[in-house]
Structures are given as C-alpha cells and as structure tokens.
Amino acid sequence: MNTPIRRLALVVFAMFTALLLSTTWIQFVQAEDLRDRAGNRRTLIENYSRDRGAILVDGTPIAASEPTDDELEWLRRYQQPSRYAHLTGYYSFTYGAGLGLERAEDSLLAGTDDSLFYQRLSDVVTGKPASGASIELTIDPQVQAAAVEALGDRRGAAVALDPQTGQILAMVSRPSFDPNALSSHQLNAVDEAYVALTEDPAQPLTNRAIAGDLYPPGSTFKLVLAAAALESGQYEPDTELEGGLTYTLPGTETTLPNFGGAACDPEDTPTLAESVQVSCNTSFAWLAGELGADAIREQAEAFGFGEPLEVPMSVTPSIYPEEMDDAQLALTGIGQFEVRETPMQVAMISAAIANDGVTMSPYLVEEVRNSDLEVIESAEPRSRSRAISSETATDLTAMMELVVEQGSGQGAALPEVQVAGKTGTAEYGNSGAAHAWFTGFAPADDPQIAVAVIVESATDNWAGETGGQIAAPIARAMLDAGVQR
C-alpha cells in the first residue's frame, strides 16, 4: 500500500502548489488592481488614515481635512460649499472621491501619486505621518463670487478664462449641492443626502459648465461662422450678405424669420459686421450654405470642438453635426439643428478671439505642493493651436464691441471699459422656451478675462425675450470683477 500512499502525497503536493500559486496571483500580481477597485472599503479607510491634502483658492482652503476621534481619523470639510461645490467635488466614505478635483486629483490629494514617491519615502524614514499634497487653484475668488451671486437661483452655468494663459478664473454651475453632506461620517445621513441629490430632477451634482448635457449654442455660434467666413479670404467685415426678412430653408417651404421679425438692413443686404451686431438669422443661414459644412466644421474644430480636454476634470467635447441636408446646414449657421456646446467651449471661442486668435489650454490647477510645502508641480500656460489669424481676431473683436455698444449685448456694457461680446437665444424643443447665452471679453483692447454664461430655459422666445437681457448682466458682473483683478 506504500506506493499509492506516495502517489497520494504527490496529489497533496499538487494541491498545495495550486494554493501557493493562487495566493501569489492575488496578493502579488492582482493586488494593485484589487486595491484600486471602486468601493474597496479598505483602501478608503486607509486613505482616511492620512491627512488628505487641501484644495486652496488664493491661499485659503476651500476643502481641508480635520482630525476626528472616530475610526475614520479625518473628516473632510468644505469651507464655502455653495460657491465651490462643483470645483471641489466631494470625498465620501461610502461613495468615494466623486466629481471635481477630489476625483480628478485623487491620487495627489490622497498622497498615493507616483510624483509623491520621495515624499512618502522620507515620511517613512522620519516617522512623519503620511499626508497628501495640497492643490492651489487658478480661480479668482472675486470673479467666482460675482458669478455665483449674479446667477443666483437660476439654473445654468458660467465660466471665466484668462485668455492669455488659459487659467480658469471662475467655474460655476447651478443648482449646487453641499459636499459636506456627503463627506459626513454619519453614514446613514450621507446615504439619504446622496439619494436625494441623485434623484433630484434638477441634477445638482452635474457640473453644467463642462459636463452637463451639451447645449445648443444659438447665436453665439455666429462667431464661429463669421470666423470661418473671414478665414476663407472671400469675406471682409463689410462684405454684403444676403439677408431678407425671412430665409426659406433650401429644399423646404419652411421660412426662417429674423428675431422679432425685424429686417437686418433696409436693403436686405447686411454686411458681415452688421449681421453679427444685430445677430441676423437670415444672413447667417444663407452664409452657412455658402461656406459649406466642411469649412464650418474645420473652424469649429480649430476652436476646440470634438477634442477631449481635461482641466483636470474631463470636459465633454462639443459637437458640430456630421450628416445633414442643406436645410439643416442653414440651421447650424445660427447654432441650431444638432450643434451642441459646453459653456467652457463657448468661453474658449471668446478667449481665442481675445488672445489674438490663439486658443490656450484651460486649466484649473496652478500649483501642487507636498506636505513640506515644496512645489512639486507648477502649471505652465500651453497654447493649443492658432484658431484664427490675427487679422480675423481684430475684425471679430471690432464686431463684438459693436454688439455691446449698440446691439443685442448692451446689458454687458461696463463704464469706462470696452467690452466685446455676443448674445445667444437658443431654442430647444417646440415650446418656445430658450436658453439665454452671453459670451465675451474685456477690456476689448487688452483682454484680461473671457466669459461664457448660460441660463437654462431663461426666456420665452415667442414672447420676444432675448438672451442678452438675462445672461449679459451676469457676464457683466464677472467681467467687472475680472478687469479689476
């Protein structure tokens, strides 16, 4: 019986070998993937045992960790939640690092990022408790505050950029939420708050400035068309366009009226500059057909359409439609049909015009410092591309100045500061409700700030309200704060 016993011993050997291999597989090969899995409570508790880095605006923390006595050693607190919720995001034990910078820069804040390797090493050697890096933002608190106050309770979003650097000076989305409710250690209350937020039809967790549903840009898209026309070399600001009282969409019997049924020009031949100034629908619908879809798309892409962008939160790429007939092409000329933009993209277009035609990459993180306050990352402005020539930029600026001086955007005018801008009223659905837009920059001759503002369902278009009346004053508050910084 000894031979089979020896063979059985080989079977036992094989069984234990299998266990050694499976253990190695899980604890060595797969370990990192498993640790990084969403909802891994061990990793979360482990993260709570470290002092998570602060998020700062102008040196003042807007998110920071406070020591506590309970099992989760640190409590995340947000100082001005109503103002900065969509920038910070939340850090919740149950739901992890969500939205905003808490999510986008989680590894830096948690102190697990590779760039903090030497910091961690020295912490171990010196016996210092491990801690995360802190992040200083590009946000200008005055511009941010102005945007928050001016938007008030209205649903919408506002973005402000420094056109020369791409620094994001303000980013606001409304309605907002209180991240403190999600970071609390009262886990039941956190659950209730989270369910309430996710089930709220107003979607307060959505950052409408960069990641909401994309919006129809309405007349703000006329800037892209005007840019494409000037860039084509066949149009000058004083080139006369065809624009009557109405425009019959090619291949249909549908007529497109001007806003309020008004004529754009006594002879029905407004110039390009006049068309921008009075936001003429018929001439831009006609111009879209003349330029063709490819030229418009190329210009839109030069401004950043269709390209993924991280600020470091992801910005949903804006869309210029692919397939369309002539009637639909004409509609894209006034920012309708399936043209969809984020407020960030709209702000980038104004910023490019303000920056002599060059688009800068927008960014939100100015500096990253480790717990010894050494700077480990410092942002450098990066240009993305030249969207338009310098001359085109100058021509467009002049047209946009007229919009604010005499046209639809007078609500954005500032005393003693020349403002350039463009309004938009974007219809959606068939109700006549429309989103109100304003985008622009100031001062026109030395741009310090470029903005985009959208107020959702702000106006009843059929009642003759315009985007300029509602969105332009909000933009003015931001521009005012921006030129004073």
Place this chain on the structure above:
Amino acid sequence: MPVTATSPTPSTVTSLKVRSGRTIELLLLLLALGIVTLSYITVNVTAVGELPADVWWHVGGFAALGLGLHVVLRRRARYADPLLLPLATLLNGLGLVMIHRIDLVPGQLGTSGVASRQLMWTALAMVMAAVVLLVLRDHRVLRRFTYIAMALGFVLLLLPMLPVIGQTVNGSRLWIRIGPFSFQPGELAKIAVAVFFAGYLVSTRDALSLVGRRVLGLQLPRARDLGPILVAWGLSVLILVLQRDLGSSLLFFGLFVAVLYVATERTSWIIIGLSLFVGGCLLAWRLFSHVQSRVTLWLDPFAPEQSDQVAKGLMGLAHGGIFGAGLGNGYPYITYYANSDYIVASFGEELGMVGLFALLMLYALLVERGLRTAIGSRDGFGKLLAVGLSFTVALQVFVIVGGITRVIPLTGLTTPFLSAGGSSLLANWIIVALLLRVSDAARRPISERRQDPSIDAAEREEARA
C-alpha cells in the same frame, strides 16, 4: 574468544536504540508557544495600544495545555511523531490570536468574546486528545468498531435533521443546539467515517482488487464487495446534499476515493471516482440554484447583484500584499465570517503572502507527517486510518483556501485548527491524537512492541484470508 558475526554485541544493540523524539518535540513546542505569545502581544499592542489583563491568563492557560499534552505523550506514546503536537499547537495558537484580533474592532467597546469561547473549546479539545491517547492504548482496537463507527457516523450526520435541536445556519442545516451550546456533529462524523473506511477496506481490499470482471480495461469488483461501502458513501453524501453542505460532501468524497485507491492500489478507482465526481458536480449545478450562484461568484467575484463575500476576501488579501499590513493593522473584520470560514483571508491581510505561505507550509508539514506515519505503519488498518485522516486535513485546507483564492468555487468549510468553532477544533485534535497513536506504534522499536493477543489473532486470520 572470537566473536561470530551473528551473535549480538553490546555495540550493535546501542546503535539500534531508537530516539523517542520527545526532546525535540519539547523544543519545537516551546518555539511554537513563543511565537503564539509574541503574536498575542503584538496584536494587542497594535490594535488597542496595551496588554489587557487577561492576556497572561490566556497565554499561560494555552501553554499549560500544550505542555500537558507533551507530558501525556512522554508517558503514554513515547515514540509518537515529534512534529505533530508542535504543529497543531502552533496552528491552534495562531487561530486564537487572529480570533482575538478580530474581536478587537476599533471603535467598538468591549469584545464579542469569541476568543474566550475558542480558548475554552481549545482546552476541551486538547483534554479530549489526551483522553484519546490515554484510553486508546493501541489504534488497532478501533478496527473492532468498524460497523459501529459507520452507524455512529450516520447518527452524527443525521442529528442536525432532528427537530428541536437541529439548527439551520446560513442556509445549511448542520448544527445542533443544546442549551447554550451549538455543535456541528458532521465534523466528528468525518473521523467515524474514516475509521469505517479503514476497517472495511482493510478486510475487503483483496476481494476488491483481485476478484471481478474487467470492463474497458478497468477492474470492476463484485457488487457484494463494493456494495456496502458505496451505499455508505452514497448515503453520507446524500445527507450532506440535503443539508446543503457542499464542502463536506466534497470532503467525504475525496476521503472515500483516496482510501479506496490506497487500499486496492488500482488507479482505475481514481478514474471512476473522478468521473463520478464530475458527473455529481454537473448534476448539482443543474439542480441547485445555490450551487449555480457559487459558480457565478467563482468565475466573476465582482458580478453585480451577487454576494460580495468572495470580493471582500480578495480585497483583504490584496490589501495584505506580499508582506501584509502587520498583525492588528489590517481591516479583516470587513470580510464576512472573518474569524471562521474566511480566517485565512484575515491572515493573508495581516501577514501577507509570506505569512500565508508559512501557514500553508505548516499544514503541508502536518499532512506530510501523517502520510509518513501511514507509510511507516506496520498494519494495514493503521495505514488506511492515517492516510484517511491526514488526507482529510489536506483536502479541507485545499477546499477552503482554494475557495477563498478562487482555485475552486467557494464552499463553506472550517480551516483546521484556525477557524472559530468548537466542533472543528475537537475533531482536529482527535485526528492529531489518532495520528500520534498510530505513529507511536509505527516508530516503536520491535523490542518494545506491545502484544495484544486478541488483535494479533485477528491479524493472523486476515493474513490467512
């Protein structure tokens, strides 16, 4: 006067003197107790920052039990294998440490007292091991109880099905409860069945391996030889299936095939056994939804809307990594059944891959000493008993650790000596006591062999048959 080559001389007599191994056993036992004591202190200092007053009581009591068993071996089983007791003591001690550690959940006042209960069961189990060694002077006596063991095994397996005392825990009806005590009789049934298999097969092995027809190159035995054991095995597996105890079904099946193979020395049994096993698995998978969900979890532990038991264990193991979070420094209590079915994941989290390797080596060594005892044993019954018992331990470790680490689908089983639970401890200490008894007989020099006329007569009869 010239000395002839055949006549014994004093020098050859001394060279034949067999070492009992008791001194090396004592040294290893002290090493094991030292490791347990240090781990106990580490866990307390890390998790609560100080040593609770009852630590010395616990450590001292446990050391006294281990040393007491050593004294019993010195008196009553001088030649027993010297590694078995230190290995079992170390595993049991580490189990106590981890159960105590899981009692100390931060932020919770006091402890659930599982560790104290486990220490009580440890005392009972080790005293029971001593009783087995004291009462059972020769393992061959057990052979007389072959059929009684079978009956006992059935009774034990059926006990949980009785009304009033039977208890259903987590969907499996495996427990009996009398007053404050709950017990899993199936753990002891394992030993009874091992005794029955060994006793029955040692008598019928020749008939099973030599008489019968060859079909397709396989030697098939006569029905009257194979029948009883097939019925016994079939019934026990049926009961376990009814009780929804997959792990034990697997254990009994493996035990059956292994002992049958060793007894008959016919590879055909392995082939038949494995085919039956695969068929049984497919059948169970088709018939039972709880088997299907186990398979789903095995293939994808993160499958949505399934239990996250396997996933939580994997995350614990991953958190431990290669070197572990350190004793008292992980979060093993996040995993379900952290101190029973999943105690190996708890060890993996706090001691890491290195620690798990060490634990697996302790088990491998324990099994190896058991198989070595079987090889060295001079009687067929002792061989089969030792094989059955040590293979049970190996298979049980494989099934539960393999379930946690996704080698096979998870089936609930205790980890020998480590898991919280009295019945398991009791059964495993009795297994160790039986292995010690068989190894004592195996390693005892011929000059000191005990003579038992009735047993010797039975063996002579068997030799004639």
